[in-house]
Amino acid sequence: MATLIESPLTRLTPEQLEQIGREFDAIHNEVKAELGDRDRLYITSMIQMHRRLVVLARVLLLASRHRPAWIAGTMTLSLAKILENMEIGHNVMHGQWDWMNDPYINSSTWDWDSASTPEAWKHSHNYVHHTYTNIRGKDRDLGYEIMRIDLHQKWNPVYLFQPFYDLVLAGFFEWGVAAHDLDFDAIKSGEKSKAEVRRQLKGMAGKARSQIVKDYVAWPLISGLAMAAVDLALETRDRGLVRTGSRAKLMRKVKGAVRRGPVKGALAAALEGGMRSFRSTQKANFTANIVRNVWAYAIIFCGHFPDQTYTFSQEEVADETKGGWYIRQLLGAANIEGSPLFHVISGNLGWQVEHHLFPDMPSTRYAEIAPRVREICERYELPYNTGPFSKQLGTVQRTILRLAFPGGKPRPKPGPYRGDDDSRSVAGGPAPVAAA
Amino acid sequence: MAERGARPKVPAWRLKLLRALRALFTPLLPDDYLELINPLWSTQELRGRIERIEHETRDAVTVVIKPGWEWPGHKPGQYLRVGMPVNGIHHWRAYSITSDPGRPDGCISITPKLVESGKVSPYLVRTARRGVIVRLGGVEGAFTLPDPLPAKLLFISAGSGITPIMSMLRSIDRGLGFTDAVHLHSARTTADVIFGAQLRDLDQRNPAFRLHEQLTGKSGRISPTDLDRLCPDWRERETFLSGPPDMLAAMTAHWKQQLGDYDRLHVEHFQPYLGEEEGQQGDGGTIRFCTSEVNAESDGSKPILAAGEEAGATLPFGCRMGICHTCVGRLRAGKIRDLRTGEVHGQDGEMVRTCINAPEGAVEIEL
Numbered sequence: 001m002a003t004l005i006e007s008p009l010t011r012l013t014p015e016q017l018e019q020i021g022r023e024f025d026a027i028h029n030e031v032k033a034e035l036g037d038r039d040r041l042y043i044t045s046m047i048q049m050h051r052r053l054v055v056l057a058r059v060l061l062l063a064s065r066h067r068p069a070w071i072a073g074t075m076t077l078s079l080a081k082i083l084e085n086m087e088i089g090h091n092v093m094h095g096q097w098d099w100m101n102d103p104y105i106n107s108s109t110w111d112w113d114s115a116s117t118p119e120a121w122k123h124s125h126n127y128v129h130h131t132y133t134n135i136r137g138k139d140r141d142l143g144y145e146i147m148r149i150d151l152h153q154k155w156n157p158v159y160l161f162q163p164f165y166d167l168v169l170a171g172f173f174e175w176g177v178a179a180h181d182l183d184f185d186a187i188k189s190g191e192k193s194k195a196e197v198r199r200q201l202k203g204m205a206g207k208a209r210s211q212i213v214k215d216y217v218a219w220p221l222i223s224g225l226a227m228a229a230v231d232l233a234l235e236t237r238d239r240g241l242v243r244t245g246s247r248a249k250l251m252r253k254v255k256g257a258v259r260r261g262p263v264k265g266a267l268a269a270a271l272e273g274g275m276r277s278f279r280s281t282q283k284a285n286f287t288a289n290i291v292r293n294v295w296a297y298a299i300i301f302c303g304h305f306p307d308q309t310y311t312f313s314q315e316e317v318a319d320e321t322k323g324g325w326y327i328r329q330l331l332g333a334a335n336i337e338g339s340p341l342f343h344v345i346s347g348n349l350g351w352q353v354e355h356h357l358f359p360d361m362p363s364t365r366y367a368e369i370a371p372r373v374r375e376i377c378e379r380y381e382l383p384y385n386t387g388p389f390s391k392q393l394g395t396v397q398r399t400i401l402r403l404a405f406p407g408g409k410p411r412p413k414p415g416p417y418r419g420d421d422d423s424r425s426v427a428g429g430p431a432p433v434a435a436a
Numbered sequence: 437m438a439e440r441g442a443r444p445k446v447p448a449w450r451l452k453l454l455r456a457l458r459a460l461f462t463p464l465l466p467d468d469y470l471e472l473i474n475p476l477w478s479t480q481e482l483r484g485r486i487e488r489i490e491h492e493t494r495d496a497v498t499v500v501i502k503p504g505w506e507w508p509g510h511k512p513g514q515y516l517r518v519g520m521p522v523n524g525i526h527h528w529r530a531y532s533i534t535s536d537p538g539r540p541d542g543c544i545s546i547t548p549k550l551v552e553s554g555k556v557s558p559y560l561v562r563t564a565r566r567g568v569i570v571r572l573g574g575v576e577g578a579f580t581l582p583d584p585l586p587a588k589l590l591f592i593s594a595g596s597g598i599t600p601i602m603s604m605l606r607s608i609d610r611g612l613g614f615t616d617a618v619h620l621h622s623a624r625t626t627a628d629v630i631f632g633a634q635l636r637d638l639d640q641r642n643p644a645f646r647l648h649e650q651l652t653g654k655s656g657r658i659s660p661t662d663l664d665r666l667c668p669d670w671r672e673r674e675t676f677l678s679g680p681p682d683m684l685a686a687m688t689a690h691w692k693q694q695l696g697d698y699d700r701l702h703v704e705h706f707q708p709y710l711g712e713e714e715g716q717q718g719d720g721g722t723i724r725f726c727t728s729e730v731n732a733e734s735d736g737s738k739p740i741l742a743a744g745e746e747a748g749a750t751l752p753f754g755c756r757m758g759i760c761h762t763c764v765g766r767l768r769a770g771k772i773r774d775l776r777t778g779e780v781h782g783q784d785g786e787m788v789r790t791c792i793n794a795p796e797g798a799v800e801i802e803l
Contacts, residue, residue: 029748040524051464051472099750101526103438103481111463210462218460 004151005410007310008382009327020380021323027372028358031365035099039362043097043105046087046344053080057288062223064280065273074284078291079345084113085174085296086347087363093122095360113211115178117203124181130359134304134311134332141304142311144169144180148403150311155406162404166397173293173300178204215285223281228274235266295345299336302392303352305399306334307411308385327382329356330373335386342389343367353385374417381416439519439528439754439762441481441571444505454479475569476504482572486564487543492630495550496596497561498534502543503572509537510544511580512603513676513704517573518546522559528573528754528762529556532599532704534631536606547630549596579704581607582674587615590673592687594622594657597679598630600704604676605638605645614644618667622650622657622679657683660690671695678704718773718780721795725749725803726768734794739775740801741790751790751803758792765790770799 012020053076060073089112091097097105111118124140132138136152143149147166148159169176182200186192239262310331317328336342336350343350343366351366354373361369377384395411402408457466470477476485484501491497501518510516510533519528531546550561581604591601598621608614623629629649639647648666650658663670671694677687684703691701720736725744732747734740741763744751754762758776764787772782772793780796782788790803 036524037521038524040521048472051469055469055472095750100521100524101438101753102521103440103526106438113463210459213459214462222460 003313003316005310005413007312007316007331008416009310009312009316009324009331012323012327012380014321016380017321017323017327019323020376021321021326023376024326024357025322027369028361031358031361031369032099035362039097039364040100040102042364043088043092043100043362046083047105050080050083050088053077053083058219061219061281061284062226062277064223064284065227065277070280070284074287074291077285077288078295081113081288081292082295082345085292086299086349087344088112088347089114090347090349091363093118094126096362098360115174115204115207115211116181117178117200117207120181120200120203121177124183126359130356133329133356134309135317135328136311136313138314140180140183140185144176145184147400149305149399151403151408151410152311152313153403155403159404163401166400170294170297171290173297174289178207211289215289216282219285220278220281224274224278227277228270231273232266232270235269236263239266298389298393299346299349301396302336302389303333303349305396306385306387306392307395307399308334308383308387308414310413326357329353330377330382331385332356333385334392335384336389336392337386338389340367350389374419377417378419383414384417385414438526438752439517439573441483441519442508442574444479444482444503445508446479446505451479474504478504482508484544484570484572486566486568486570488566489560489564492547493549493628493632495561496547496630498545498547499560499564500535500543500545501570501572502541507542507544508575510575510603511577512536512607513580513600514575514577514603515600516544516546516575519571519573520556520559520564520568522555525555527556528571530576530757532577532603533575534599534602534606536603536610538607538610547596547599547602549630577704579676579678579702580604581676585612586674588669588673589614589617590667590670590675591617591619591621592658592675592677592679593619594652594679594683596630597683597704600678601676602631602634605635609638609642614642617645618648618673619645620648620650620658620662620666622652622683624653625651660686663690674700674702676702676704718794718796721770721797721799723795724798724800725751725765726800727803736773736794737775738794739791740772740793740795740799743795744790744803749803753791756791758789763790764788765801765803768800768802771796772799 057073057077057080060069060076063069064073089110092105092110093107093112095107098107100106103109107122114121129139129141134142136142136150143153146169147162148155182197182204183192187197312328312332317324320328330353333352333356335353336346338346338350348363348366349355351363351370354361354366354370355363357373358366358369374384376382399411454466460466461469465480467478467480476483482503482505484503486499487502488500489497490500513532515530515532517528517530519526521527529548531548533544534547535543535545548557548560551557577600579600585608591604593601601619605617605619608617619635621629621635623632626632626649629635632649635647635649638645650656650662658666667673675691677684684705688698688701688703691698718736720734720738723732723734723740723743724730725732725747728744728749728751730744730747730749732740732743732749734743738746739756741751741753741756751765752762756763767782767784767786767788769784770782771780772788773780773796775792775794782793782796782799788801790801
């Protein structure tokens, strides 16, 4: 389908593009030369914090059958999983910390608590998505091949269900991403060999198995056993099985009691208590995985699908220069405004524009370079896509609902960035060009 | 992949236990959590904690390191690879171990001398403090005392070349004792003699150990022609030589000329050993780093790694002296020259070390 919206890319001269390319390169090189102890301290502290949170959460969840412990434990575990996936896993696997030459914090050795194997994810995300960002037909993250998220996508009755499976995807996002990594189109077209698909499926199965064993068997079992032991101790005391006296005397008493029943009763009570803990820890872990998935989904869908962003046809980006690549990243991504804490727990993906310009720059630096990126936008009269979380997520959901049905009109795009005041809103933007 | 420390010697039961607990922590390891309590407990790699930093001279310090696990041992004279972050970036360097293997506290020591233009030695000499955790890599080196120990020994050292020899002297002193040893050491001034006090003490305590300190500020470095005067029976001695490259070259030439062979001369080639003859250096060439999409150039003396880094590529590196194989990349096309030997080599598809090879013409490498 022909391009429905002229992007600002078309009005920049080759000289301007080259100059913009040089300016962005300069930011990248300056930051790279500056990286040092401060940055290393940040990521090592973040990794330590994640591990401490996990320990705290697992300990709290030993007592998961008590409501306050369940709530505190689930919240802590959710937060830990979010940090692990986003600020740590995503960014380390982007190679943002490879400059440290640390053998453990390195994109080639890192693994994460997610359904995707690092290898598959690095290919589909780092390579395919970050190289072909928002190019229709090439960026497989544009609607993830199951959604109509862009007006240029041809409607299909399946899309009528997309508001529904959008919700399912949110809850089970990591599994969706893992399946997406398989690249069904490539399998269908035979581009991907059967052996390769088998190998990838095996990798996924391994990741699934380890998450299931860890969150739904091993930790629930530990909390079940621990609580059963506590119950047994309490029951034996309450039923008067333990009194002062010698060990031999106690054993005689216990043997007698088994025959009479109180020990059987205590064991039954302990078993029941243990089972209850097993199930409540399972539920807590399941909830934490869902919370992590929904959060990751929300942040990631705000990266490229808000109204402000542009998509590109393959013709538009043929013979693209480095400068053109930068502009495409700038126009194809959208930021989320938020507090420093918000940025940490969203893996600094609220700085999606900066992240797409410099995917291998340590995430902590995005906030620092943002003013320089905005300054370039202002000078070249380019938009700088950003907005509050509710607005970004709202426009994404509106699009998902609207494009479930045929047709649809282009959404208005923001005009050039005009400095840090309120004039960057939609008003004043160029009117969308109607479809031919 | 970046270089890691050596695998520590860990009791088997402990490894089994950790393996059994893996399912609870995957994809991390139980080690990753134990490290929160003590980073030395990692069973993934051997680490050590700096226990003490002793000033030897105004620009050399002895760093005493307590390994996290039982020290696997070394032969006196060998060197150790030590890794640590300096301003955020992990560096590995090889240092001679200056302690002897029999040290009762289980510690080891290295004695770096400040190289003003370097990265690691300024950190160790000026910044590092007690409690810093370092990674400990492999122990290597063939510059060691023969077994059994020869009766007559000669040690010739200059500057920081003393470091591997100090481990030898300490080991002999603690073990069998000296039968007949002469040590000729050159340093600028008395205050510049690394281990000066200990060497002099050794000399006083042992009639069978004779130390000659040559102060180069006054009388120049020991040269081959001094040998007949300072140690007339040098030809009969098993000799251990460690110092700057030009001293090594002069002494080896002298041995060859006087004795016809180097059989009884042991030389520490601590620096990457560039061939003796001139004209071995190539004319260099261009390098294409296919993965990073960076082009670089070398004049023939600059290794592929250094050329790539200057051109802005982020490349894996470790020792930068051809030991650790961290920097390897697949050679896609072209020939390269080994800067240590001058040998031109390289098959298409071969894994080559970028730190000690320079291009010989145009090369392409998958990095």
